[in-house]
Amino acid sequence: MMNIPCPFCGPRNEAEFAFGGPVKPRRPDPNATSDDEWADYLTQVPNPLGPVEERWWHVKGCGTWLSIWRDTRTHDIVEGPGNAD
Amino acid sequence: MPLDECLPIVNYVLMMQKYSIASLLRHGINNHTSWPKAWRSPPLKESYDVVIIGAGGHGLATAYYLAKEHGVTNIAVVERGWLGGGNIARNTITIRSNYMRDQSIPFYVKSVALYEEMTKELNFNMMHSKRTMIDVIQNYPMMRDRRRRQHIMDIYGSTYKRISEAEVRKRIPALTGGGPGSRLPVIGGMVHTDAGVNRHDAVAWGYARAIDALGGEIHQQTAVESLVRGADGAIEGLQTNRGLIRAKKVAVAVSGHTTTLTETAGLKLPLRTMNLTAFVSEPVKPLVDVIVNCPDAGFYFSQSDKGEMVIGGAPDMGQSFRRDIKQHVFEDTVSAMLSLFPSFKKLKLMRQWGGHLDIAQDASPIMDETDVPGLFVTAGWWGGYKAIPAGGLTLAHLVATGRPHELMKDFTLKRFRHLDYVMETGTTTAR
Ligand SMILES: Cc1cc2nc3c(=O)[nH]c(=O)nc-3n(C[C@H](O)[C@H](O)[C@H](O)COP(=O)(O)OP(=O)(O)OC[C@H]3O[C@@H](n4cnc5c(N)ncnc54)[C@H](O)[C@@H]3O)c2cc1C
Ligand SMILES: [Zn+2]
Numbered sequence: 001m002m003n004i005p006c007p008f009c010g011p012r013n014e015a016e017f018a019f020g021g022p023v024k025p026r027r028p029d030p031n032a033t034s035d036d037e038w039a040d041y042l043t044q045v046p047n048p049l050g051p052v053e054e055r056w057w058h059v060k061g062c063g064t065w066l067s068i069w070r071d072t073r074t075h076d077i078v079e080g081p082g083n084a085d
Numbered sequence: 086m087p088l089d090e091c092l093p094i095v096n097y098v099l100m101m102q103k104y105s106i107a108s109l110l111r112h113g114i115n116n117h118t119s120w121p122k123a124w125r126s127p128p129l130k131e132s133y134d135v136v137i138i139g140a141g142g143h144g145l146a147t148a149y150y151l152a153k154e155h156g157v158t159n160i161a162v163v164e165r166g167w168l169g170g171g172n173i174a175r176n177t178i179t180i181r182s183n184y185m186r187d188q189s190i191p192f193y194v195k196s197v198a199l200y201e202e203m204t205k206e207l208n209f210n211m212m213h214s215k216r217t218m219i220d221v222i223q224n225y226p227m228m229r230d231r232r233r234r235q236h237i238m239d240i241y242g243s244t245y246k247r248i249s250e251a252e253v254r255k256r257i258p259a260l261t262g263g264g265p266g267s268r269l270p271v272i273g274g275m276v277h278t279d280a281g282v283n284r285h286d287a288v289a290w291g292y293a294r295a296i297d298a299l300g301g302e303i304h305q306q307t308a309v310e311s312l313v314r315g316a317d318g319a320i321e322g323l324q325t326n327r328g329l330i331r332a333k334k335v336a337v338a339v340s341g342h343t344t345t346l347t348e349t350a351g352l353k354l355p356l357r358t359m360n361l362t363a364f365v366s367e368p369v370k371p372l373v374d375v376i377v378n379c380p381d382a383g384f385y386f387s388q389s390d391k392g393e394m395v396i397g398g399a400p401d402m403g404q405s406f407r408r409d410i411k412q413h414v415f416e417d418t419v420s421a422m423l424s425l426f427p428s429f430k431k432l433k434l435m436r437q438w439g440g441h442l443d444i445a446q447d448a449s450p451i452m453d454e455t456d457v458p459g460l461f462v463t464a465g466w467w468g469g470y471k472a473i474p475a476g477g478l479t480l481a482h483l484v485a486t487g488r489p490h491e492l493m494k495d496f497t498l499k500r501f502r503h504l505d506y507v508m509e510t511g512t513t514t515a516r
Protein backbone atom coordinates (compact mmCIF):
# COMPACT_ATOMS: atom_id res chain seq x y z
CA MET A 1 0.00 0.00 0.00
CA MET A 2 1.37 3.39 -0.95
CA ASN A 3 0.98 6.56 1.07
CA ILE A 4 0.82 9.14 -1.68
CA PRO A 5 1.79 12.66 -0.57
CA CYS A 6 -0.98 15.05 -1.59
CA PRO A 7 0.14 18.69 -1.46
CA PHE A 8 -3.17 19.65 0.18
CA CYS A 9 -4.16 16.60 2.26
CA GLY A 10 -0.77 15.17 3.25
CA PRO A 11 0.10 11.48 2.84
CA ARG A 12 -3.02 9.52 1.88
CA ASN A 13 -3.82 5.87 1.16
CA GLU A 14 -3.43 5.00 -2.54
CA ALA A 15 -6.98 3.60 -2.58
CA GLU A 16 -8.18 7.25 -2.58
CA PHE A 17 -6.37 7.92 -5.87
CA ALA A 18 -6.94 7.14 -9.52
CA PHE A 19 -3.92 6.30 -11.65
CA GLY A 20 -3.21 8.79 -14.41
CA GLY A 21 -0.45 7.00 -16.30
CA PRO A 22 3.25 7.71 -16.62
CA VAL A 23 4.36 11.25 -17.38
CA LYS A 24 4.85 11.38 -21.13
CA PRO A 25 7.17 13.60 -23.10
CA ARG A 26 5.68 16.88 -24.35
CA ARG A 27 3.23 16.50 -27.20
CA PRO A 28 5.20 17.23 -30.35
CA ASP A 29 3.94 19.82 -32.80
CA PRO A 30 2.10 17.62 -35.35
CA ASN A 31 3.18 19.90 -38.20
CA ALA A 32 6.84 19.81 -37.27
CA THR A 33 7.28 16.10 -36.54
CA SER A 34 7.77 12.96 -38.64
CA ASP A 35 5.17 10.19 -38.82
CA ASP A 36 7.49 7.87 -36.90
CA GLU A 37 8.04 10.34 -34.07
CA TRP A 38 4.31 10.96 -33.88
CA ALA A 39 3.55 7.21 -33.72
CA ASP A 40 6.21 6.82 -31.03
CA TYR A 41 4.65 9.62 -29.02
CA LEU A 42 1.25 7.94 -29.22
CA THR A 43 2.32 4.36 -28.56
CA GLN A 44 5.50 4.28 -26.45
CA VAL A 45 5.11 4.09 -22.69
CA PRO A 46 8.03 4.21 -20.28
CA ASN A 47 8.21 0.69 -18.79
CA PRO A 48 11.27 0.68 -16.54
CA LEU A 49 12.23 -1.99 -14.05
CA GLY A 50 12.76 0.75 -11.46
CA PRO A 51 11.69 4.36 -10.90
CA VAL A 52 8.99 5.82 -13.15
CA GLU A 53 7.42 9.29 -13.00
CA GLU A 54 3.66 9.19 -13.07
CA ARG A 55 0.45 11.16 -12.47
CA TRP A 56 -2.14 10.40 -9.81
CA TRP A 57 -5.53 12.00 -9.21
CA HIS A 58 -6.76 12.44 -5.63
CA VAL A 59 -10.25 11.62 -6.82
CA LYS A 60 -11.68 10.48 -3.46
CA GLY A 61 -10.03 13.41 -1.69
CA CYS A 62 -9.45 16.99 -2.74
CA GLY A 63 -9.45 16.29 -6.49
CA THR A 64 -5.99 17.54 -7.32
CA TRP A 65 -3.56 16.00 -9.81
CA LEU A 66 0.01 15.36 -8.72
CA SER A 67 3.03 13.45 -9.91
CA ILE A 68 5.38 11.15 -8.03
CA TRP A 69 8.33 8.89 -8.78
CA ARG A 70 7.58 5.26 -7.92
CA ASP A 71 9.81 2.19 -8.09
CA THR A 72 7.89 -0.39 -10.16
CA ARG A 73 9.59 -3.28 -8.34
CA THR A 74 8.64 -2.28 -4.79
CA HIS A 75 6.06 0.53 -5.16
CA ASP A 76 8.20 2.66 -2.86
CA ILE A 77 7.78 6.33 -3.59
CA VAL A 78 11.29 7.49 -4.40
CA GLU A 79 13.19 10.68 -5.02
CA GLY A 80 13.11 11.43 -8.75
CA PRO A 81 16.28 12.46 -10.60
CA GLY A 82 14.81 15.89 -11.39
CA ASN A 83 13.59 16.60 -7.85
CA ALA A 84 17.01 16.73 -6.21
CA ASP A 85 18.05 20.35 -5.90
CA MET B 86 30.22 -44.82 -32.95
CA PRO B 87 31.85 -43.66 -29.70
CA LEU B 88 29.85 -44.20 -26.57
CA ASP B 89 29.24 -40.53 -25.78
CA GLU B 90 27.62 -40.11 -29.19
CA CYS B 91 25.50 -43.22 -28.71
CA LEU B 92 24.14 -42.19 -25.35
CA PRO B 93 21.87 -39.36 -26.51
CA ILE B 94 20.33 -41.71 -29.09
CA VAL B 95 19.73 -44.43 -26.53
CA ASN B 96 18.27 -41.76 -24.32
CA TYR B 97 16.11 -40.48 -27.17
CA VAL B 98 14.65 -43.92 -27.76
CA LEU B 99 13.90 -44.34 -24.07
CA MET B 100 12.30 -40.92 -24.16
CA MET B 101 9.79 -42.14 -26.69
CA GLN B 102 8.37 -44.19 -23.85
CA LYS B 103 4.60 -43.89 -24.04
CA TYR B 104 2.69 -43.30 -20.87
CA SER B 105 -0.02 -45.97 -20.83
CA ILE B 106 -1.65 -48.54 -18.61
CA ALA B 107 0.95 -51.07 -19.82
CA SER B 108 3.91 -48.84 -18.89
CA LEU B 109 2.26 -48.11 -15.55
CA LEU B 110 2.03 -51.85 -14.82
CA ARG B 111 5.54 -52.56 -16.08
CA HIS B 112 7.18 -49.87 -13.93
CA GLY B 113 4.81 -50.70 -11.07
CA ILE B 114 6.42 -54.13 -10.84
CA ASN B 115 9.75 -52.37 -10.16
CA ASN B 116 8.17 -50.15 -7.52
CA HIS B 117 8.27 -47.25 -10.02
CA THR B 118 12.06 -47.04 -9.79
CA SER B 119 12.59 -47.65 -13.51
CA TRP B 120 10.83 -44.63 -15.08
CA PRO B 121 13.15 -42.75 -17.43
CA LYS B 122 13.55 -39.00 -16.94
CA ALA B 123 10.84 -37.06 -18.81
CA TRP B 124 13.48 -34.81 -20.41
CA ARG B 125 17.27 -34.62 -20.51
CA SER B 126 19.57 -31.87 -19.21
CA PRO B 127 22.20 -31.92 -21.95
CA PRO B 128 25.30 -29.70 -21.93
CA LEU B 129 24.79 -26.22 -23.38
CA LYS B 130 26.12 -25.89 -26.93
CA GLU B 131 27.76 -22.79 -28.38
CA SER B 132 25.19 -22.31 -31.09
CA TYR B 133 21.72 -23.38 -32.23
CA ASP B 134 19.55 -22.74 -35.27
CA VAL B 135 16.89 -21.19 -33.05
CA VAL B 136 17.01 -20.12 -29.41
CA ILE B 137 13.79 -19.41 -27.55
CA ILE B 138 14.01 -17.29 -24.41
CA GLY B 139 11.57 -18.32 -21.68
CA ALA B 140 10.31 -21.80 -20.82
CA GLY B 141 6.75 -20.66 -20.17
CA GLY B 142 3.82 -21.86 -22.20
CA HIS B 143 4.52 -19.77 -25.28
CA GLY B 144 8.23 -20.54 -25.47
CA LEU B 145 7.69 -24.27 -25.02
CA ALA B 146 4.79 -24.47 -27.47
CA THR B 147 6.83 -22.60 -30.07
CA ALA B 148 9.75 -25.01 -29.68
CA TYR B 149 7.40 -27.97 -29.90
CA TYR B 150 5.80 -26.85 -33.16
CA LEU B 151 9.16 -25.82 -34.65
CA ALA B 152 10.42 -29.35 -34.11
CA LYS B 153 7.21 -31.17 -34.95
CA GLU B 154 5.78 -29.19 -37.86
CA HIS B 155 8.92 -27.72 -39.38
CA GLY B 156 11.63 -30.23 -38.53
CA VAL B 157 13.74 -27.55 -36.81
CA THR B 158 15.32 -29.59 -34.03
CA ASN B 159 18.62 -27.83 -33.38
CA ILE B 160 16.83 -25.60 -30.88
CA ALA B 161 17.23 -24.59 -27.26
CA VAL B 162 14.73 -23.08 -24.85
CA VAL B 163 16.62 -21.10 -22.22
CA GLU B 164 14.92 -20.31 -18.93
CA ARG B 165 16.09 -18.03 -16.13
CA GLY B 166 14.34 -19.96 -13.38
CA TRP B 167 12.80 -23.37 -13.66
CA LEU B 168 10.64 -24.79 -16.41
CA GLY B 169 7.03 -23.70 -16.11
CA GLY B 170 7.67 -21.50 -13.08
CA GLY B 171 6.57 -18.18 -14.60
CA ASN B 172 3.05 -17.02 -15.28
CA ILE B 173 2.11 -20.41 -16.58
CA ALA B 174 2.30 -21.49 -12.92
CA ARG B 175 0.57 -18.34 -11.64
CA ASN B 176 -2.51 -18.07 -13.79
CA THR B 177 -6.09 -19.09 -13.13
CA ILE B 178 -6.19 -21.50 -16.11
CA THR B 179 -9.35 -20.19 -17.74
CA ILE B 180 -9.42 -21.38 -21.35
CA ARG B 181 -12.07 -19.67 -23.51
CA SER B 182 -12.69 -18.10 -26.89
CA ASN B 183 -15.30 -15.41 -26.19
CA TYR B 184 -13.35 -12.57 -27.75
CA MET B 185 -14.64 -9.57 -29.69
CA ARG B 186 -12.63 -9.02 -32.88
CA ASP B 187 -12.63 -10.76 -36.24
CA GLN B 188 -8.84 -10.97 -35.92
CA SER B 189 -8.98 -12.62 -32.48
CA ILE B 190 -11.87 -15.07 -32.39
CA PRO B 191 -10.58 -17.64 -34.94
CA PHE B 192 -7.19 -17.63 -33.19
CA TYR B 193 -8.75 -18.46 -29.80
CA VAL B 194 -11.21 -20.97 -31.28
CA LYS B 195 -8.17 -22.81 -32.69
CA SER B 196 -6.35 -22.58 -29.36
CA VAL B 197 -9.27 -24.05 -27.43
CA ALA B 198 -9.49 -26.89 -29.98
CA LEU B 199 -5.76 -27.60 -29.66
CA TYR B 200 -6.08 -27.69 -25.86
CA GLU B 201 -8.87 -30.22 -26.11
CA GLU B 202 -6.62 -32.48 -28.20
CA MET B 203 -3.51 -31.93 -26.12
CA THR B 204 -3.74 -34.96 -23.83
CA LYS B 205 -3.66 -37.20 -26.91
CA GLU B 206 -1.23 -35.06 -28.86
CA LEU B 207 1.40 -35.02 -26.09
CA ASN B 208 0.52 -38.34 -24.42
CA PHE B 209 0.29 -36.47 -21.14
CA ASN B 210 -2.85 -36.12 -19.03
CA MET B 211 -3.91 -32.47 -19.14
CA MET B 212 -6.90 -33.11 -16.88
CA HIS B 213 -8.87 -30.98 -19.30
CA SER B 214 -12.26 -30.08 -17.87
CA LYS B 215 -14.55 -28.40 -20.38
CA ARG B 216 -16.88 -27.05 -17.78
CA THR B 217 -18.47 -23.89 -19.28
CA MET B 218 -18.10 -20.30 -18.14
CA ILE B 219 -21.10 -18.30 -16.98
CA ASP B 220 -20.99 -14.49 -16.94
CA VAL B 221 -23.19 -13.06 -14.21
CA ILE B 222 -24.51 -9.77 -15.62
CA GLN B 223 -25.74 -6.94 -13.39
CA ASN B 224 -25.94 -4.04 -15.82
CA TYR B 225 -27.76 -3.40 -19.12
CA PRO B 226 -24.78 -1.82 -20.93
CA MET B 227 -22.76 -4.92 -20.02
CA MET B 228 -25.54 -7.16 -21.30
CA ARG B 229 -25.66 -5.25 -24.60
CA ASP B 230 -21.88 -5.50 -24.93
CA ARG B 231 -21.94 -9.26 -24.37
CA ARG B 232 -24.81 -9.75 -26.82
CA ARG B 233 -22.81 -7.84 -29.42
CA ARG B 234 -19.90 -10.17 -28.74
CA GLN B 235 -22.22 -13.13 -29.19
CA HIS B 236 -23.23 -11.99 -32.68
CA ILE B 237 -19.60 -11.62 -33.76
CA MET B 238 -18.67 -14.96 -32.20
CA ASP B 239 -21.54 -16.67 -34.02
CA ILE B 240 -19.75 -15.97 -37.31
CA TYR B 241 -16.68 -17.90 -36.18
CA GLY B 242 -18.29 -20.90 -34.52
CA SER B 243 -17.58 -19.92 -30.94
CA THR B 244 -20.38 -20.38 -28.42
CA TYR B 245 -22.04 -17.64 -26.39
CA LYS B 246 -25.66 -17.63 -25.33
CA ARG B 247 -27.86 -15.55 -23.12
CA ILE B 248 -29.67 -17.16 -20.18
CA SER B 249 -32.22 -15.80 -17.72
CA GLU B 250 -31.51 -14.81 -14.14
CA ALA B 251 -33.44 -17.86 -12.93
CA GLU B 252 -31.27 -20.12 -15.09
CA VAL B 253 -28.09 -18.45 -13.77
CA ARG B 254 -29.18 -19.12 -10.20
CA LYS B 255 -30.17 -22.68 -11.00
CA ARG B 256 -26.74 -23.42 -12.46
CA ILE B 257 -24.84 -21.60 -9.71
CA PRO B 258 -26.76 -22.36 -6.50
CA ALA B 259 -24.14 -20.61 -4.34
CA LEU B 260 -25.05 -17.32 -6.03
CA THR B 261 -27.48 -16.04 -3.41
CA GLY B 262 -26.61 -12.31 -3.47
CA GLY B 263 -27.54 -9.70 -6.07
CA GLY B 264 -31.27 -10.03 -5.37
CA PRO B 265 -34.00 -7.47 -6.27
CA GLY B 266 -33.21 -5.16 -3.35
CA SER B 267 -29.47 -4.94 -3.96
CA ARG B 268 -27.57 -2.08 -5.58
CA LEU B 269 -26.79 -4.10 -8.72
CA PRO B 270 -29.33 -6.93 -9.06
CA VAL B 271 -28.42 -9.84 -11.31
CA ILE B 272 -30.32 -9.38 -14.59
CA GLY B 273 -29.19 -12.47 -16.48
CA GLY B 274 -26.16 -14.29 -17.74
CA MET B 275 -24.14 -15.44 -20.71
CA VAL B 276 -23.02 -19.04 -21.15
CA HIS B 277 -19.80 -19.93 -22.97
CA THR B 278 -19.80 -23.71 -23.32
CA ASP B 279 -16.32 -23.91 -24.95
CA ALA B 280 -14.66 -22.68 -21.77
CA GLY B 281 -12.71 -25.00 -19.52
CA VAL B 282 -9.77 -25.42 -17.22
CA ASN B 283 -6.88 -27.85 -17.21
CA ARG B 284 -3.62 -28.49 -15.38
CA HIS B 285 -0.95 -25.85 -16.07
CA ASP B 286 1.99 -27.96 -14.88
CA ALA B 287 1.00 -30.71 -17.29
CA VAL B 288 1.06 -28.23 -20.18
CA ALA B 289 4.64 -27.20 -19.38
CA TRP B 290 5.84 -30.72 -18.64
CA GLY B 291 3.99 -32.30 -21.57
CA TYR B 292 5.55 -29.88 -24.05
CA ALA B 293 9.00 -30.22 -22.45
CA ARG B 294 8.89 -33.99 -22.72
CA ALA B 295 7.77 -33.84 -26.35
CA ILE B 296 10.40 -31.23 -27.32
CA ASP B 297 13.06 -33.39 -25.75
CA ALA B 298 11.86 -36.50 -27.56
CA LEU B 299 12.02 -34.60 -30.84
CA GLY B 300 15.64 -33.60 -30.17
CA GLY B 301 15.24 -30.06 -28.79
CA GLU B 302 16.95 -28.91 -25.60
CA ILE B 303 15.69 -27.15 -22.50
CA HIS B 304 18.18 -25.26 -20.35
CA GLN B 305 16.96 -24.13 -16.96
CA GLN B 306 18.86 -21.71 -14.71
CA THR B 307 20.04 -19.94 -17.85
CA ALA B 308 19.26 -16.23 -17.63
CA VAL B 309 19.60 -14.07 -20.71
CA GLU B 310 21.35 -10.84 -19.78
CA SER B 311 21.35 -9.18 -23.19
CA LEU B 312 20.64 -9.73 -26.86
CA VAL B 313 23.67 -9.57 -29.15
CA ARG B 314 23.51 -8.04 -32.63
CA GLY B 315 26.03 -8.57 -35.40
CA ALA B 316 27.78 -5.92 -37.49
CA ASP B 317 24.90 -6.03 -40.02
CA GLY B 318 22.42 -5.26 -37.23
CA ALA B 319 20.81 -8.70 -37.32
CA ILE B 320 20.56 -10.87 -34.24
CA GLU B 321 23.67 -12.93 -33.60
CA GLY B 322 22.98 -14.51 -30.24
CA LEU B 323 22.53 -13.86 -26.57
CA GLN B 324 24.65 -13.25 -23.54
CA THR B 325 23.66 -15.47 -20.62
CA ASN B 326 24.93 -16.19 -17.13
CA ARG B 327 26.44 -19.33 -18.71
CA GLY B 328 28.17 -17.50 -21.53
CA LEU B 329 27.43 -16.47 -25.11
CA ILE B 330 25.02 -18.57 -27.18
CA ARG B 331 24.96 -17.96 -30.94
CA ALA B 332 21.80 -18.18 -33.05
CA LYS B 333 20.59 -16.53 -36.24
CA LYS B 334 17.02 -16.71 -34.99
CA VAL B 335 15.95 -15.79 -31.48
CA ALA B 336 12.39 -15.68 -30.13
CA VAL B 337 11.64 -13.70 -26.99
CA ALA B 338 8.83 -15.34 -24.97
CA VAL B 339 9.42 -13.87 -21.52
CA SER B 340 5.96 -12.50 -20.69
CA GLY B 341 6.23 -9.34 -18.52
CA HIS B 342 9.95 -8.93 -19.11
CA THR B 343 9.86 -8.33 -22.86
CA THR B 344 10.85 -4.66 -22.86
CA THR B 345 13.64 -5.17 -20.33
CA LEU B 346 15.20 -7.64 -22.75
CA THR B 347 14.44 -6.00 -26.10
CA GLU B 348 15.89 -2.71 -24.85
CA THR B 349 19.28 -4.44 -24.78
CA ALA B 350 18.99 -4.73 -28.57
CA GLY B 351 18.09 -1.06 -28.85
CA LEU B 352 14.40 -1.70 -29.48
CA LYS B 353 11.43 0.10 -27.97
CA LEU B 354 8.19 -1.85 -27.90
CA PRO B 355 4.74 -0.44 -27.10
CA LEU B 356 4.23 -2.57 -23.98
CA ARG B 357 3.76 -1.92 -20.31
CA THR B 358 4.10 -4.48 -17.56
CA MET B 359 1.42 -5.03 -14.96
CA ASN B 360 1.00 -7.25 -11.94
CA LEU B 361 -2.17 -9.34 -12.13
CA THR B 362 -3.20 -11.11 -8.93
CA ALA B 363 -5.07 -14.14 -7.66
CA PHE B 364 -5.80 -15.97 -4.42
CA VAL B 365 -7.21 -19.33 -3.35
CA SER B 366 -9.38 -20.57 -0.51
CA GLU B 367 -9.10 -23.71 1.56
CA PRO B 368 -10.48 -26.80 -0.20
CA VAL B 369 -14.19 -27.50 0.30
CA LYS B 370 -16.68 -30.01 -1.07
CA PRO B 371 -17.76 -29.57 -4.73
CA LEU B 372 -19.94 -26.47 -4.81
CA VAL B 373 -19.58 -24.77 -8.21
CA ASP B 374 -19.10 -26.79 -11.41
CA VAL B 375 -18.68 -23.92 -13.88
CA ILE B 376 -16.24 -21.01 -14.18
CA VAL B 377 -18.06 -18.01 -12.73
CA ASN B 378 -17.24 -14.60 -14.17
CA CYS B 379 -18.77 -11.43 -12.72
CA PRO B 380 -17.69 -8.54 -14.96
CA ASP B 381 -19.84 -5.94 -13.23
CA ALA B 382 -18.71 -6.86 -9.73
CA GLY B 383 -15.10 -7.29 -10.96
CA PHE B 384 -13.99 -10.82 -10.07
CA TYR B 385 -14.09 -14.39 -11.38
CA PHE B 386 -13.45 -17.81 -9.88
CA SER B 387 -13.60 -21.54 -10.42
CA GLN B 388 -13.32 -24.50 -8.07
CA SER B 389 -10.22 -26.61 -8.55
CA ASP B 390 -10.25 -30.41 -8.53
CA LYS B 391 -8.79 -30.20 -5.03
CA GLY B 392 -11.80 -28.14 -3.97
CA GLU B 393 -10.13 -24.75 -3.58
CA MET B 394 -11.87 -21.65 -4.89
CA VAL B 395 -9.39 -20.06 -7.31
CA ILE B 396 -10.25 -16.37 -7.38
CA GLY B 397 -8.97 -13.71 -9.78
CA GLY B 398 -8.09 -10.36 -8.25
CA ALA B 399 -7.44 -6.97 -9.81
CA PRO B 400 -4.09 -5.77 -11.14
CA ASP B 401 -2.01 -3.10 -9.39
CA MET B 402 -2.66 0.40 -10.63
CA GLY B 403 0.19 1.43 -12.91
CA GLN B 404 3.14 -0.53 -14.20
CA SER B 405 4.26 -3.09 -11.71
CA PHE B 406 6.92 -5.70 -11.22
CA ARG B 407 5.60 -6.80 -7.82
CA ARG B 408 4.37 -10.33 -7.32
CA ASP B 409 1.85 -10.01 -4.52
CA ILE B 410 -1.59 -8.55 -4.00
CA LYS B 411 -2.05 -5.28 -2.14
CA GLN B 412 -4.30 -5.36 0.89
CA HIS B 413 -6.87 -2.89 -0.42
CA VAL B 414 -7.04 -4.61 -3.84
CA PHE B 415 -7.57 -7.89 -2.04
CA GLU B 416 -10.29 -6.41 0.22
CA ASP B 417 -12.09 -4.86 -2.74
CA THR B 418 -12.17 -8.16 -4.63
CA VAL B 419 -13.32 -10.06 -1.56
CA SER B 420 -16.12 -7.59 -0.79
CA ALA B 421 -17.30 -7.74 -4.43
CA MET B 422 -17.34 -11.51 -4.17
CA LEU B 423 -19.25 -11.52 -0.88
CA SER B 424 -21.92 -9.25 -2.35
CA LEU B 425 -22.87 -12.09 -4.71
CA PHE B 426 -21.65 -15.14 -2.74
CA PRO B 427 -22.29 -14.24 0.93
CA SER B 428 -21.72 -17.84 2.08
CA PHE B 429 -18.05 -17.57 1.00
CA LYS B 430 -17.55 -15.43 4.10
CA LYS B 431 -16.77 -18.63 5.99
CA LEU B 432 -13.99 -19.66 3.60
CA LYS B 433 -10.44 -19.37 4.85
CA LEU B 434 -8.04 -17.98 2.29
CA MET B 435 -4.81 -19.89 1.88
CA ARG B 436 -2.47 -18.19 -0.59
CA GLN B 437 -2.19 -15.05 -2.73
CA TRP B 438 0.21 -14.12 -5.52
CA GLY B 439 0.69 -12.05 -8.64
CA GLY B 440 2.50 -12.28 -11.96
CA HIS B 441 4.16 -9.93 -14.46
CA LEU B 442 2.24 -9.56 -17.71
CA ASP B 443 2.80 -7.06 -20.45
CA ILE B 444 0.00 -5.46 -22.40
CA ALA B 445 -0.20 -3.24 -25.48
CA GLN B 446 -2.67 -0.40 -25.45
CA ASP B 447 -5.09 -2.19 -27.78
CA ALA B 448 -4.91 -5.27 -25.49
CA SER B 449 -4.08 -7.59 -28.42
CA PRO B 450 -0.90 -9.66 -28.56
CA ILE B 451 2.23 -8.91 -30.58
CA MET B 452 3.72 -11.82 -32.53
CA ASP B 453 6.16 -10.58 -35.09
CA GLU B 454 9.71 -10.27 -36.31
CA THR B 455 11.14 -7.03 -34.91
CA ASP B 456 13.21 -4.36 -36.65
CA VAL B 457 16.23 -6.46 -35.66
CA PRO B 458 16.36 -9.16 -38.37
CA GLY B 459 16.07 -12.64 -36.88
CA LEU B 460 14.67 -11.38 -33.57
CA PHE B 461 11.06 -12.43 -32.95
CA VAL B 462 8.77 -11.51 -30.07
CA THR B 463 5.63 -13.03 -28.70
CA ALA B 464 4.30 -10.58 -26.14
CA GLY B 465 1.34 -8.63 -24.86
CA TRP B 466 -0.15 -11.80 -23.44
CA TRP B 467 -2.46 -10.46 -20.80
CA GLY B 468 -4.79 -13.48 -20.81
CA GLY B 469 -2.33 -15.61 -22.66
CA TYR B 470 -2.64 -19.02 -21.03
CA LYS B 471 -5.56 -19.92 -23.29
CA ALA B 472 -3.45 -18.77 -26.24
CA ILE B 473 -0.48 -21.07 -25.63
CA PRO B 474 -1.07 -23.82 -28.24
CA ALA B 475 -2.20 -21.47 -31.02
CA GLY B 476 0.53 -19.00 -30.06
CA GLY B 477 3.18 -21.70 -30.39
CA LEU B 478 1.73 -23.07 -33.62
CA THR B 479 1.65 -19.70 -35.34
CA LEU B 480 4.92 -18.27 -34.03
CA ALA B 481 6.75 -21.45 -35.06
CA HIS B 482 5.30 -20.95 -38.54
CA LEU B 483 6.63 -17.40 -38.69
CA VAL B 484 10.07 -18.32 -37.34
CA ALA B 485 10.46 -21.31 -39.66
CA THR B 486 9.02 -19.90 -42.89
CA GLY B 487 9.45 -16.14 -42.48
CA ARG B 488 5.78 -15.69 -43.31
CA PRO B 489 3.05 -15.01 -40.73
CA HIS B 490 0.50 -17.71 -40.09
CA GLU B 491 -3.01 -16.83 -41.28
CA LEU B 492 -4.37 -16.88 -37.72
CA MET B 493 -1.95 -14.28 -36.33
CA LYS B 494 -1.22 -12.09 -39.30
CA ASP B 495 -2.86 -9.05 -37.69
CA PHE B 496 -0.94 -9.20 -34.41
CA THR B 497 1.96 -7.28 -35.89
CA LEU B 498 4.28 -4.60 -34.59
CA LYS B 499 3.55 -2.56 -37.71
CA ARG B 500 0.04 -1.87 -36.50
CA PHE B 501 1.46 0.61 -33.99
CA ARG B 502 3.34 2.43 -36.76
CA HIS B 503 0.12 2.77 -38.74
CA LEU B 504 -2.09 3.30 -35.67
CA ASP B 505 -4.14 0.41 -36.98
CA TYR B 506 -5.01 -1.13 -33.63
CA VAL B 507 -6.85 -4.39 -32.92
CA MET B 508 -8.86 -3.06 -29.96
CA GLU B 509 -9.86 -6.14 -28.00
CA THR B 510 -12.31 -5.91 -25.12
CA GLY B 511 -12.42 -9.67 -24.64
CA THR B 512 -8.88 -9.83 -23.25
CA THR B 513 -9.79 -9.46 -19.61
CA THR B 514 -12.43 -11.66 -18.11
CA ALA B 515 -13.70 -9.70 -15.19
CA ARG B 516 -13.09 -6.12 -16.25
C1 LIG C 1 -2.93 -14.07 -11.61
C2 LIG C 1 -2.98 -14.40 -13.07
C3 LIG C 1 -4.11 -15.00 -13.61
C4 LIG C 1 -4.16 -15.32 -14.97
N1 LIG C 1 -5.27 -15.96 -15.43
C5 LIG C 1 -5.33 -16.34 -16.74
C6 LIG C 1 -6.45 -17.08 -17.20
O1 LIG C 1 -7.35 -17.42 -16.44
N2 LIG C 1 -6.50 -17.41 -18.52
C7 LIG C 1 -5.51 -17.06 -19.39
O2 LIG C 1 -5.61 -17.35 -20.57
N3 LIG C 1 -4.41 -16.37 -18.96
C8 LIG C 1 -4.29 -16.00 -17.66
N4 LIG C 1 -3.18 -15.32 -17.20
C9 LIG C 1 -2.15 -14.90 -18.16
C10 LIG C 1 -1.16 -16.01 -18.49
O3 LIG C 1 -0.64 -16.58 -17.32
C11 LIG C 1 0.00 -15.43 -19.32
O4 LIG C 1 -0.49 -14.63 -20.37
C12 LIG C 1 0.87 -16.51 -19.94
O5 LIG C 1 1.22 -17.49 -19.00
C13 LIG C 1 2.12 -15.85 -20.49
O6 LIG C 1 2.83 -16.70 -21.35
P1 LIG C 1 3.94 -17.77 -20.83
O7 LIG C 1 3.26 -18.95 -20.27
O8 LIG C 1 4.82 -18.01 -21.99
O9 LIG C 1 4.67 -16.92 -19.70
P2 LIG C 1 5.62 -17.37 -18.51
O10 LIG C 1 5.21 -18.66 -17.93
O11 LIG C 1 5.73 -16.19 -17.60
O12 LIG C 1 6.99 -17.62 -19.28
C14 LIG C 1 8.02 -16.65 -19.43
C15 LIG C 1 9.30 -17.26 -18.91
O13 LIG C 1 10.39 -16.42 -19.29
C16 LIG C 1 11.35 -16.48 -18.27
N5 LIG C 1 12.26 -15.34 -18.39
C17 LIG C 1 11.99 -14.03 -18.13
N6 LIG C 1 13.08 -13.28 -18.36
C18 LIG C 1 14.06 -14.13 -18.76
C19 LIG C 1 15.43 -13.95 -19.14
N7 LIG C 1 16.01 -12.73 -19.15
N8 LIG C 1 16.17 -15.05 -19.48
C20 LIG C 1 15.59 -16.30 -19.49
N9 LIG C 1 14.30 -16.51 -19.14
C21 LIG C 1 13.55 -15.45 -18.78
C22 LIG C 1 10.53 -16.48 -16.99
O14 LIG C 1 11.27 -16.99 -15.90
C23 LIG C 1 9.33 -17.35 -17.39
O15 LIG C 1 9.49 -18.70 -17.00
C24 LIG C 1 -3.08 -15.00 -15.83
C25 LIG C 1 -1.95 -14.41 -15.29
C26 LIG C 1 -1.86 -14.11 -13.94
C27 LIG C 1 -0.61 -13.51 -13.39
ZN1 LIG D 1 -5.68 15.75 -1.74
